[in-house]
Amino acid sequence: MAIDPKGRSKPGYERHMFVCGHERPPEATRPSCGRRGSLALMQAIKRAAKEAGLSNIRVQKSGCLDFCEFGTTAVIYPEGIWYTLEGEDAIAAMVQHLATGAGAEQHEMNITAEEN
Numbered sequence: 001m002a003i004d005p006k007g008r009s010k011p012g013y014e015r016h017m018f019v020c021g022h023e024r025p026p027e028a029t030r031p032s033c034g035r036r037g038s039l040a041l042m043q044a045i046k047r048a049a050k051e052a053g054l055s056n057i058r059v060q061k062s063g064c065l066d067f068c069e070f071g072t073t074a075v076i077y078p079e080g081i082w083y084t085l086e087g088e089d090a091i092a093a094m095v096q097h098l099a100t101g102a103g104a105e106q107h108e109m110n111i112t113a114e115e116n
């Protein structure tokens with residue numbers, strides 16, 4: 001049996017955040033989070049979470065989460081709350097969610113279905 005070098009006894013995290021890092025070419029028909037600077041934002045969230053002393057959380061890049069038209073996309077589990085990362089306070093709000101499981105409602109993704 002393998003031994004975890006970090007001393008963990010079971011897999012998983014208290015909270016797990018995925019930030020879309022997908023980037024499409026400029027001529028693509030759909031926008032992409034990578035072109036909106038999502039990876040720099042992800043790094044800033046990681047830094048802020050570390051500075052806040054959070055442990056047992058993980059923030060990482062994902063592929064396209066398929067909500068490309070709604071801004072820079074992220075989701076945090078286990079709550080399963082989807083976010084559009086915009087605005088100066090987005091980083092602090094994400095750290096708040098990672099710490100407590102809530103508190104970033106103002107950044108929740110707002111989806112409106114296309115009218116038929």
Ligand code: FES
Pocket residue numbers: 020021022023031032033034063064065066067068073
């Ligand atoms: S490119 Fe980010 S959700 Fe699709």
